[in-house]
Amino acid sequence: MGVTGSEVGARPWEIEMGNGHRIVIVGAGYTGLFTAVRLAHRTRGTGTEITLVNPSSRFVERLRMHQLAAGQQLADHRIPDLLAGTGVRFVPGTVTAIDPERRTATVDGAGALPYDTLVYALGSSTDTSNVPGADTHAFTLNSPEVAGRFAARLTEVAAAGGSVSVCGGGLTGIEAAAEIAESHPGLHVTLISADEPGAMMGATARAYLLRALDRLGVTLETGARIGKVLPDAVELADGRLVQSDVCLWTAGVRVSPLAAEAGITTDERGLIQVDATLRSVSHPEILAIGDAAAVRLAWGPLHGTCQSGLPTAQHAADTIARLLRGKAAKPFRFGYFHQPVSLGRRDAVIQFTKADETPRRLHLTGRFAVAYKETVSGSPLLTYRLSKRVNVTTAVSKGGRATRTPAA
Incomplete structure (x- = not known):
């Protein structure tokens, strides 16, 4: 899935800035929405057209779903409101098919959306x-x-x-x-x-x-x-x-079969196989992020968390922006930093980790951990707002020496 450092940016994928370069982002969860907002900021004034597709106009805070299940009320955040001022076009609807040869994404109720670059951010769901x-x-x-x-x-x-x-x-x-x-x-x-x-x-x-x-x-x-x-x-x-x-x-996860059905190269779980820059190994005009991507670093594969998902979104947006400007793509680097766990509204435990997610000795508990966890849970929305004006970094760790050379 990985490539060597000398190969990064050498794939046969040439895109030009301006001229209405069309970018379609499929999925508006944590990663898809962040990609859209950051990319809009990074490509402002270039004539790039960015379209974000999602079945619902409500933004789902997956980090707080256990609160909703327990009967608590959550804030109702709307995707068009979060995109306000970015110039990103929001299309409500379900993507039913992707045609990599014609470069179209078919949306229920909206027809076929043509793209020059596609960001696949459909995420995962619990497998029953x-x-x-x-x-x-x-x-x-x-x-x-x-x-x-x-x-x-x-x-x-x-x-x-x-x-x-x-x-x-x-x-x-x-x-x-x-x-x-x-x-x-x-x-x-x-x-x-x-x-x-x-x-x-x-x-x-x-x-x-x-x-x-x-x-x-x-x-x-x-x-x-x-x-x-x-x-x-x-x-x-x-x-x-x-x-x-x-x-x-809450046991087990599965991903959408959409990528595999489209003939995009996936692994045995249906995740899109990507190179070191998060581009599809079979269709380099497609980038996969978050739970939808089979990302392997030197210390092992990423697993689906918001902690790793947002950095993949950041990297995808930056990669597209670099390529639009004729620059080479850089390899994705990331390391885990913590495992924040809420234990109700009044308690929590935070385990700090090494880049490969093995535990360190440092941890937090009690009210300090509650404040920490609440900051983590609320950080994506703050990140979206700030990213309209500045480039916000979402990865605390790049993985250290281990990730300086892309995994083979």
């Missing part, structure tokens, strides 16, 4: 296809609408003193279980996980996280493989039943 019953008997955090329906059902279950199961012990599952338990103290909350929650953290931070879950009354069912989701229970692989009046599924 691998366990029987998960798609019919479990809710997800894939959209505000589904999370809202879960919250409504949760209120009914809580009023009856019932039980809820959260399947998946990753950071999303941990945050959701803690938020639900704090918002509905009479509810019996069970977090079901194959691994110990917080396993990626250092021992001290992980111990704090586990004590917080215990304080909130969350029951842990760890080392458990899920065999089936039933209407009123979760059946484990060993046959045991975990009572569950309502189930929230």
Whole structure:
């Protein structure tokens, strides 16, 4: 997926500044929206046409979806408002097909949008296809609408003193279980996980996280493989039943099949294979970012987080701007810096990490961690506003020496 440093910028992709160069960005999540705003600033006055396509005009704060699921109200941010003053055209609609040969993206209700450069930022969603019953008997955090329906059902279950199961012990599952338990103290909350929650953290931070879950009354069912989701229970692989009046599924991710269906080279998961500059290895006029891109650095592959997604968006916008000006593209460099985890509204734990996400000794807890996490969750919106005027850097770490040479 990677290329050597001497090959960067040497791909047969020539684009000229001005003359109405058409850039279409597919997906307006954290990464797509940031690419649009930054690119508009970087190409202002060049005659470049930027179009952002998204099914909904509402901007979804994925970092806060667990709050919505717990019944809290979130601010209603609208994409056209966030784009105001940038000159970016917003097209509401779902992209149903991409034709790399004709260079068009077909949008339901808007027809075929021609492009000279395409930024693929469709992201990922929770995968409910691998366990029987998960798609019919479990809710997800894939959209505000589904999370809202879960919250409504949760209120009914809580009023009856019932039980809820959260399947998946990753950071999303941990945050959701803690938020639900704090918002509905009479509810019996069970977090079901194959691994110990917080396993990626250092021992001290992980111990704090586990004590917080215990304080909130969350029951842990760890080392458990899920065999089936039933209407009123979760059946484990060993046959045991975990009572569950309502189930929230946070385990596993999947991406849109759109890229693979278009003949763009993808990996076994459907992520677009990219070179060191985040350009598609099969169609260099297409850049893939965030969860949609199979990005491998010297220390390993990126996984889908806002922490790594925004830097890929920044790099994609900068790459396009450089190429429009006849400059060579630079390789993408990034290193992880932290793992911020909210534990309800009044507690949190922040594990600081090395570039490859292995834990450092430093961590934060309590009210300092709460303030830190809130700053992190709110930073994308601030970044969009500032990026209309200045170039904002979203990567705290570039990965150190390991990322100076692109991965092979």
